[in-house]
Amino acid sequence: MTFLSPERLWLLALIPALATAYVLVQLRRRRNTVRFTNLDLLARVAPQRPGWRRHLAAALFLVMITLMTIGFARPATGVKVPRDRATIMVAIDVSLSMMAKDVTPDRFTAAKEAAKKFIRDLPTRFNVGVVSFAGNANLVAAPTADRQSAITAIDQLAMAKRTAIGEAVFTSLQAIRSFDSQAGQDPPPAHIVLLSDGDNTTGRTVSEAIDAARAAHTPVSTIAFGTPYGTVDIEGETTSVSVNKETLRTLANGTQGKAYEASDAGQLSEVYTNIGSSLGWKTEHRDIAARFTGLALLFALAAAGTSLIWFNRLP
Known part of the structure; x- marks a missing residue:
């Protein structure tokens, strides 16, 4: 596979930045929560969270962004056609x-x-x-x-x-x-x-x-x-x-x-x-960005669906 617009792949560098920002936000929430010294009050204002499920929608969202970025770079595959x-x-x-x-x-x-x-x-x-x-x-x-x-x-x-x-x-x-x-x-x-x-x-x-x-x-x-x-x-x-x-x-x-x-x-x-x-053959590059766009749409639907089912809101 090759890319017809490879210069756009630099946008992939934003994915780790987004992931890092998400982790920092989660750590800040945890620090804010443990400031409560009254355990009864803590249970009321910060009930037990749904564990790994609360991170799944964010992970699916990041995968979606990655696939969309790859699609934006116009991936192409070589196809042999007769000369x-x-x-x-x-x-x-x-x-x-x-x-x-x-x-x-x-x-x-x-x-x-x-x-x-x-x-x-x-x-x-x-x-x-x-x-x-x-x-x-x-x-x-x-x-x-x-x-x-x-x-x-x-x-x-x-x-x-x-x-x-x-x-x-x-x-x-x-x-x-x-x-x-x-x-x-x-x-x-x-x-x-x-x-x-x-x-x-x-x-x-x-x-x-x-x-x-x-x-x-x-x-x-x-x-x-x-x-x-x-x-x-x-x-x-x-x-x-x-x-x-x-x-x-x-x-x-x-x-x-x-x-x-x-x-x-x-x-x-x-x-x-x-x-x-x-x-007697030549290689032509066929744009396959639609495949990555389709996959990104599936991950977007998965992120939205899990968030709605578990938290009654969109991510």
């Missing part, structure tokens, strides 16, 4: 390191299958685009609600040398800005999901990509895919291709995205499921 025109860009690393077989059957095949399942499972209100990147980045499927075009594009991906992570972010951002006629002035709410197993080896830097994504208010969530034991044979030479998690974590953290890790196809599918459940 209109929500666009997801899926960026897939197609560099030669993705041939590594430390993931069954290999990183590239597992990544494609998981990405296709992710796209199929997204709610229909999402628009999805696909970017592939190796030595450069290419938009292979423009963002659209047509799932099949994105899936077909993934099936046709081909591998190449080097890894241009920064370029993948820039290409995804350009696709988002070109989504529709409004996108230039009013870009759709968007999120980039980037899967890679390596470092940025060519093109614009990750730092530049972070700055561009932040300027566009577009988070980039990353998936570091593979194990530390991957190797590939390139031109007859075996090369170690361990995953560079730090670069991808830096990209995600710098753009307010999330950094994930997956070392096999099952984990990758689970990561995509988690991402899909969190995208």
